[in-house]
Amino acid sequence: MDYEKHNEEVRKVWEAFNQGNPFRVPIVFNMNPRFYLLTPWLNEEGYTFEQYIKDPEIMLKVQLKFKKWVRLNVPQDMEMGYPKDNWGGVYVDLQNFYEAGWLGNNVVFPEGDVPYAAPLPREKLEEIIEGGIPHPLKDNWMGKGMEIFYYFKDRVREMDFEGIPVGEMVYPPGAGTDGPFTVAAALMGATKLCLALYEEPDFVHKLLNFITEATIVRIKAVWDLMGWSYPVQSWGFADDSIELISTQQYKEFVLPYHRRLVETFSKGGPNAIHLCGKVQRHLKTLKDELNIMTFDLGFPTDLGLARKELGPDVLLRGNLHPELLRSGSPEEIERETKRICESGVMEGGKWIFCEGNNVAPNTPLLNFSAMYNAGKKYGRYKKGDDLE
Numbered sequence: 001m002d003y004e005k006h007n008e009e010v011r012k013v014w015e016a017f018n019q020g021n022p023f024r025v026p027i028v029f030n031m032n033p034r035f036y037l038l039t040p041w042l043n044e045e046g047y048t049f050e051q052y053i054k055d056p057e058i059m060l061k062v063q064l065k066f067k068k069w070v071r072l073n074v075p076q077d078m079e080m081g082y083p084k085d086n087w088g089g090v091y092v093d094l095q096n097f098y099e100a101g102w103l104g105n106n107v108v109f110p111e112g113d114v115p116y117a118a119p120l121p122r123e124k125l126e127e128i129i130e131g132g133i134p135h136p137l138k139d140n141w142m143g144k145g146m147e148i149f150y151y152f153k154d155r156v157r158e159m160d161f162e163g164i165p166v167g168e169m170v171y172p173p174g175a176g177t178d179g180p181f182t183v184a185a186a187l188m189g190a191t192k193l194c195l196a197l198y199e200e201p202d203f204v205h206k207l208l209n210f211i212t213e214a215t216i217v218r219i220k221a222v223w224d225l226m227g228w229s230y231p232v233q234s235w236g237f238a239d240d241s242i243e244l245i246s247t248q249q250y251k252e253f254v255l256p257y258h259r260r261l262v263e264t265f266s267k268g269g270p271n272a273i274h275l276c277g278k279v280q281r282h283l284k285t286l287k288d289e290l291n292i293m294t295f296d297l298g299f300p301t302d303l304g305l306a307r308k309e310l311g312p313d314v315l316l317r318g319n320l321h322p323e324l325l326r327s328g329s330p331e332e333i334e335r336e337t338k339r340i341c342e343s344g345v346m347e348g349g350k351w352i353f354c355e356g357n358n359v360a361p362n363t364p365l366l367n368f369s370a371m372y373n374a375g376k377k378y379g380r381y382k383k384g385d386d387l388e
Contacts, residue, residue, distance in 0.1 A: 001075070001080065001081075003080045003081030004081075006075075006080050006081075007079050007080060007081070010077045010078065010079060010080075013026050013077050014026060014077065017349070020349065021349070022349045022381050023380065023381055023382040024375075024376060024379050024380045024381060024382075025341070025346065025351055025352070025353045025375060025379030025380075025381075026077045026352050026353065027076055027077050027352075027353045027354070027371070027372050027375040027376065027379070028076045028077055028078060028352060028353075028354050029074060029076050029354060029355060029359050029368065030354055030355060030357055030358045030359060031066075031070060031074070031358070031359045032093070032358070033052065033059075033062050033063055033066050033093060034095070034114060034358070034361065035066070035359055035360075035361050035363075036062055036065065036066040036069070037049055037052055037062065037361075038112065038113070038114075038361035038362075039361040039362050040362075041362075042066075042069065047062060048109070048111070049095075049109055049113075049114060049115050050109035050115070052093075053093070053094065053095075053109070053115060056148045056151045056152065056155075059090070059092075059093060059148065060090055060152065060155065060156070063090045063091070063093070064087060064090065064161045064166065067087050067088065068082075068087075068161075068162070071083070073365055073368075074365070074368050075368060075369055075372040075373075076368075076372060082162070082164060083164060085164075085165070085167075086164060086165040086166060086167035086168075087161055087164060087165070087166050087167050088167050089156065089166060089167035089168050089169055089170055090152055090156060090166065090167075090169070091152075091169070091170070091171050092145045092146075092148045092149050092152070092171075092172065092173040094141060094145055094173055095114055095115055096114075096116075096178055097115055097116055097117040097141070097186070098141050098142070098145060098173055098174065099174075099177065099178060099183045099186070099215070100117035100183055100186035100187050101117050101140060101141035102134060102139065102140045102141045102142040102174070102218070103128060103134065103140070103183070103187060103211070103214060104120065104124070104128045104134070104140065104187075105117035105118055105119070105120060105186060105187060106118045107141065116186070117186045117187070119186070119187065119188055119189030119192070120187055120188070122188075122192075125187060125188060125207065128187075128210075129206065129207065129210045133210075133213065133214040133217050133218075134214070136174065136217050136218040136220075136221035136222065137221055137222070137225065142173060142174050142218065145172070145173030145174065146172065146173065148173075149169065149172045149173060152169050153169045156168070156169060172222055172225065172226060173222075174218050174219065174221075174222045175219060175222045175223065175226075176219070176236070176237060176238075177215050177219065177237050177238070177261070178237075178238045178239070178240070179237055179238050179239025179240065179241070179242070179258075180208050180211045180212045180215065180239065180254065180257045180258070180261075181193075181208065181239050181241045181242050181245075181253070181254045181257075182238065182239050182240050182241040182242075183211050183215075184204070184207050184208055184211055184241075185241040185244070187207070187211075188207065190241065190244060193241075193244075194244055194245065197245065197249055197253060201253070204253055205253065208253065208254070208257050209257070211257075212257040212260055212261060215261065216260070216261065216264050219265065230264075230265050231264065231265050231266050231267045232265065232266065232267065233266070233267045233268070233269070234266065234269055234270055234271055234272065235262060235265040235266035235269075235271050235272070236271060236272030236273060236274070236294065237258075237261060237262075237272075237273060237274075238273060238274035238275065239254070239258070239273070239275065240274070240275055240276045240277050241277075242254055242275070242277075242279060242282060243275070243276075243277030243278045243279050243300075244277075246281070247281050247282055247285055250282055250285065251285065251289075255285075255289060255290075258289075258290060259289070259290065262290050262291075266291075268291060269290070269291035269292070269293065270291055270292070270293030270294065271290055271291050271292050271293065271294070272292065272293070272294035272295075272296070272315075273286060273290075273292050273294070273295060273296070274296040274357070275295065275296070275297060275298065275301075276297075276298035276356075276357045276358075277298055277300060278298075278300035278301070279297070279298075279300075279301065280300070280301050280302060280305065280306065283295060283301075283306055283309060283310060284309055284310065287310055287314065293313065293314050293315060294314070294315040294316075294317070295310075295314065295315070295316050295317065295318075296317040296318065296357065297316060297317065297318040297319050297356055297357070298318065298319060298356040298357040299318070299319050299320070299321040299322065299355075299356040299357070301318060301319055301356070302343070303316055303318055303319055303340060303343055303344075303345035303351070304340075304343025304344035304345050306345070307343075307344050307345045307347055307348070307351075308344060311348075312347050312348025312349075312350065313348060313350065314350060315350040315351070315352070316345060316350065316351045316352070317351075317352045317354055318353075318354060318355075318356035318357065319340070319354070319355070319356025319357070320333070320336060320337060320340065320353075320354070320355045320356060320371060321336070321355070321356065322355045322356070322357070322358060322359060322360045322363075323360060324336055325355050325359065325360065325363055325367050325368075325371060326359075326360040326361075326362060326363040326364075326367070328367065330366060330367065330369075330370035333367055333370040333371050333374060334370060334373075334374040334377075337353075337371055337374035337375055337378055337379075338374065338377075338378045340353070341353075341375070341378040341379045342378070346379065346381065349381060353375045353379055355371070
């Protein structure tokens with residue numbers, strides 16, 4: 001690939017998009033070191049997730065090798081090729097277990113899969129709530145994460161990777177949140193949490209209130225440590241597990257805690273949310289109640305319907321099915337890309353095309369190219385020599 005030519009095109013794509021006058025849809029892939037660790041033809045060392053999480057040197061090595069592989073191989077509207085200045089640093093990667101692990105869950109490392117926080121017995125949850133909020137920077141998995149953070153800060157300060165500086169540490173662990181209902185599902189177990197909405201609604205509120213207060217304490221502590229001011233004008237968060245409940249239940253059990261988070265960290269927005277699952281029914285409520293104007297959406301969402309319901313001014317990200325991207329033929333990927341592009345989602349020019357949501361391990365390079373090329377072909381707003 002002619003990286004210089006590609007990068008110039010990418011610059012023009014994002015410049016036009018950010019100015020509100022796109023000539024085609026930007027196309028990116030959501031990926032993290034999970035792809036490296038669970039893809040045998042890439043993970044030549046055979047590192048496990050447990051080794052990666054518990055050994056900062058392995059975490060450092062995997063992240064840098066993965067950054068290089070993505071930049072040299074995955075076609076997308078991001079800078080490709082070796083970086084001119086630095087690799088963009090590394091980060092403390094505790095996947096999606098860090099919040100529940102900080103609050104007291106045991107973290108399990110299954111063979112050949114991602115780590116997760118094992119649900120706790122009911123009586124243990126009561127003990128955690130009554131015991132108060134853990135120290136936001138020292139206890140449990142936040143303490144382990146901060147140890148890795150400081151190790152990285154010292155390690156990468158003067159470190160090169162293939163002759164190029166690694167770059168400064170920027171983001172510590174715990175600076176955001178996967179959402180109070182999602183954390184509650186990890187702490188309690190999703191099935192038990194959903195049953196408790198009917199059987200123990202007061203306890204659910206007690207648990208969600210505790211999680212929300214703890215989240216605010218932790219994020220404030222991390223931002224204070226970094227010297228970041230808050231609230232900010234626009235703030236983003238996630239809460240994938242709201243796909244498990246109705247909109248009525250969302251308004252009763254979750255919205256008050258989302259509102260508390262948003263009012264703490266946002267000056268009013270426009271705000272953003274990541275939602276992997278089947279959440280179509282919630283989108284209008286989230287926009288109206290929390291001024292969510294950016295939605296990062298998974299494959300179950302109909303993007304054309306979302307555009308129709310939310311209007312042309314909302315930024316949408318998504319949403320080719322990751323399994324189709326992994327196992328489909330290039331022809332199938334092109335047909336589905338064409339369908340999504342023609343669904344109505346392009347109206348208004350505020351759409352970023354990506355898989356929905358996170359590239360599955362073992363996805364072949366040929367399929368990355370199939371999606372990228374199809375997106376460039378069908379995701380055009382203008383005809384002609386737009387890149388000349």
